[in-house]
């Protein structure tokens with residue numbers, strides 16, 4: 001089958017480059033072969049064609065469950081190791097559509113907004129755990145915030161031993177798969193050897209077992225206390241999934257529940273934590289950006305309705321630019337051609353696997369002039385199509401948590417900026433690096449330099465004191 005050109009190195013070498021230096025690998029392929037190229041990572045899965053031109057992305061993402069393309073599930077073996085086979089990631093066609101319908105509502109509209117106060121409270125709580133003058137790795141509090149938010153939203157777990165154990169084990173599991181050596185476990189089957197509890201794979205599977213045990217215990221407890229499920233008091237996703245029934249009146253099995261919960265935890269935790277860490281970096285790296293954000297935040301009462309903060313234009317632009325310049329997800333999931341398709345001049349035969357390269361799409365000079373520059377204003381100056389700016393992918397597999405992640409980013413950042421003064425301590429050589437299945441900043445530290453209050457907060461407190 002004729003495919004676009006691409007590197008000729010053996011697939012093992014291409015895999016090594018993809019795992020260890022994905023950014024220079026993609027840039028060099030783009031320089032040599034242009035807007036579409038073929039890479040070969042694993043003979044078992046065949047070649048993968050990368051596209052980054054908005055026209056090609058539009059065709060792929062508007063036809064990805066139609067005549068031209070399918071969006072197969074279970075393509076990503078690496079993800080399956082974490083989320084199992086009964087996950088929305090693994091489904092295709094009608095089953096995929098049903099799973100999305102079931103999972104979508106809590107991440108949108110009223111239900112999503114009901115998490116606003118919670119996100120602010122958790123952010124404030126976590127940041128208060130750091131004392132003024134104490135340097136800390138910037139990623140740490142962002143991970144804690146995103147994990148606590150997701151545990152609360154997904155499981156409705158607030159505190160207690162099971163919550164703490166889950167927080168602990170999930171943190172370890174995700175940290176484990178985020179460093180490049182352990183990440184190779186996910187990509188290279190021959191690395192998956194259980195050589196005892198201290199070997200990388202041994203540690204991974206034992207940790208996964210501990211998490212599964214906790215999730216199954218939580219499911220069993222909820223099944224025992226069915227009344228709680230029906231009293232309408234709980235708004236977490238586990239409650240919702242447990243009450244869902246298909247046309248035959250069947251509910252989800254324990255394994256189905258486990259896999260979907262794990263999917264949301266894996267998909268929602270590391271991605272959001274990484275985006276928040278990058279945002280903190282840019283905001284504190286560029287004093288002008290921080291200044292403008294503070295001015296914008298001063299214009300609203302910090303305790304106002306979260307949806308007011310959600311709509312602040314400059315905050316929105318900073319979050320978008322954060323996700324543009326170094327996108328957390330480098331690629332969309334794979335799509336496969338169903339029939340012969342011609343995309344930006346290249347003809348693909350049925351059965352060709354393609355992916356949208358978010359990383360390269362966000363670096364196109366004609367769309368984003370000076371793409372290496374962090375310039376939020378570009379998002380105020382013009383509107384980008386969903387095929388030019390696509391940090392959450394698109395089409396039938398577009399990120400299910402997109403609105404939730406954007407909501408959480410804006411609320412967490414506005415809370416941090418208006419309540420805490422932070423500074424970078426050692427951020428001179430921060431660069432983008434692979435973190436397991438996603439990409440993020442190399443480690444850097446921050447310090448709390450004191451407690452900041454916005455003038456309108458000070459005014460409000462003064463008024464409250466006078467009226468008391």
Ligand code: HEM
Nearest residue numbers: 267268271272275329332333392393394397399400401405
């Ligand atoms: C900044 C944070 C996030 C980023 C950058 C991100 C990015 C992405 C991307 C690129 C995809 C693939 C889309 C495609 O193939 O077209 C995806 C899929 C997905 N994301 Fe996110 N995501 C984020 C946060 C979240 C959150 C908070 C959740 C849920 C709690 C979530 C749940 C999912 C799920 C379930 C899928 C699979 C959808 C499907 O297969 O139908 N993500 N995400």
